[in-house]
Amino acid sequence: MAKLLWKPSQERIENSNMYRFMNVINDKYHQNFSEYAPLHQWSIENIADFWETMWEFADIIASKPYDQVIDDVTKMPGARWFSGARLNYAQNLLRFRDDKVALIFKGEGQPSTKMTYGELYDEVARLAQSLKAAGVQAGDRVVGFMPNMPATIVAMLAATSLGATWSSCSPDFGIKGVLDRFGQIQPKILFTANGYSFKGKPVDSLSRIADILKQLPSIEKVVVVPYTDQNADISTIPNAVHYKDFRSSKSGLEIEFEQLAFDHPLYVMYSSGTTGLPKCMVQSAGGILIHHLKELMLHSDLKREDTIFYFTTCGWMMWNWLTSSLAVGATLVLFDGNPFHPHPGALWEMAQDECVTIFGTSAGYIAALMNADVKPGKTYDLGSLRAVLSTGSPLSIEGFEYVYNEVKADLQLASISGGTDINGCFALGNPMGPVYAGELQCRGLAMDVKAFDEMGKEIIDQQGELVCCKPFPSMPIYFWDDPDGHKYNDAYFDVYPNIWRHGDFVIVTKRGGVVMLGRSDATLNPGGVRIGTAEIYRQLEQLPEIDDSVVIGQNWKDDVRVILFVKLAPGHELSEDLKAKIKLTIRTNASPRHVPAKILSTPEIPYTLNMKKVELAVKKIIEGQAVLNRDALGNPDALDYYANLKELQED
16 A cells, blocks of 8 residues: 655645636536545546537637537547637747746756746747748748757747747767658758757857858758857858847837647657657647647646756757646746755755745656755755656656655655657646655546556556557647658557557556556666657667667666667777777767667577567566567567666666
8 A cells, every 4th residue: 555645735726727628527517426426437438528629728729710619529649729719839838928937048057037928929029020031831840959048948938939840859869860860851050059068068059060061962051049158150151140140130029929720730749669760759739739728737736836947958858848837827837957056955945945835857857856855845945845746757656755755745746657759648647636655646637547457447556558549639740751640550559459558557546547567568668758669779870889789677676777688799808998989989979878788798699480579578578577489589688688687687
């Protein structure tokens, strides 16, 4: 039985957006709900009614109303949402134009800066005019190679106000990692900062941009934002212009928000698998907007008076999720840098100084705080804080208890879980409900989430595959360069037809909570950032010293660490120099997150009979689990090497 750690007061329940929404449902549909569980059940049985009410509750701005909420609730994928509606994502986020602070930016080692909603609107208006003058139209791709700073949000909003599609990569990505993403979608405009800061040191971005442009001929203009250098030399960058010279000098402009269909492409997000290039998942403006507002307003209880922070980069979906908070009129805190610089309590000091009410982070960060014996609640004044959100990887029971013991006893700890694929959550927080150690509070409203056994039957209180049995608005509308939908179908629907399989092992408890157990596929999740193995294999193929390899994610100290096994080419040995070469190659061409924690030599790589690497089997062996289908392997004895490796029992 999981330990009860917290439950909200009746006053807190009745002041929550979730409680208010529940009573709207009660009045509108003659119900008598007083708790979450029956409300959730109603929401998955009445999909169209739920989302219609959410549209009204969130006050979605649309120039033309919708004809119907959903065309076919049994169609998955392919259901059409809110057909006939015309709207603009950026318009919904820029509905406020007053003097309330919209953005607080804290760069590593720098004093914080602030931008009001009025200033944000003006800045977006000026940049939108310049993008329009540069020929940006609906459907064009505009991309960012940017830190998590206000200019990134301004660029995204300016682009999407015109109907362009936005995509971004974190600036710590290597050249190959950027090209593998942006190269597929052929963007017209690229925004980049001249650099970024990490652990107190500036890191240049412009030299990589120069190399990226050589292989990205679709880019017509590069807009350089000053950050680590206010007057960076851009003479070596083709078609580059300083942000201040590109943005319109006029103030008081009105934005002409392009009115588009609900399913107009808003974002391209990336999910890398075990083979090939990263998948480019295209997500709709309306779907992202309404799904985010459901999660922010109802599950996170976000209100206009709140100040919300999420530790994220612009390459992680939590940046997109956080940005949608502007539609609520809350204050967003943006942070760029290392969370332990200049000291382990840096983010909590910021939370104190900025009166953060909702603090979002990763399970890996909480584990790192525990290991460093940081006690934020005793060191900083966290009186404003009422919720901590954790995602990226399963938060351990010890992590839950740490938050209540060392951060604050009276707060909602919402461990949340979803994916880049849906730009949202399957299971998350409930401000009306209790918190149990190791357990996500609830399945999301209108998300028909279940745990399935191997036969495709629902199971309770047992480990199963996380599935979602009914459509939802934030599903990708399609994958880039996938005209017949083959890649899309293979990604989610190849195991259970017409049912979304996400690739996570979970337990759904009798009380409706969810326990996350880690990935059921070969996707890696170090530090809570989901990456595929294909990008690592692509780098290793360049190295003549390596004949073959297999990479897995090992569960280690409340996180996941990347373990690389290499089969060496004849005449080579795994020296420290070769290890350094491997790490440098991966770091330079993929990203630091792809760099393995350990590299080990192996005599043989296990394969299936049809010559697929069996990453999952290796993962099971190193974690002491049985592999039941060894007969499907062409070389099953190869697995024996991976059992009980001393090196994997050590830091």
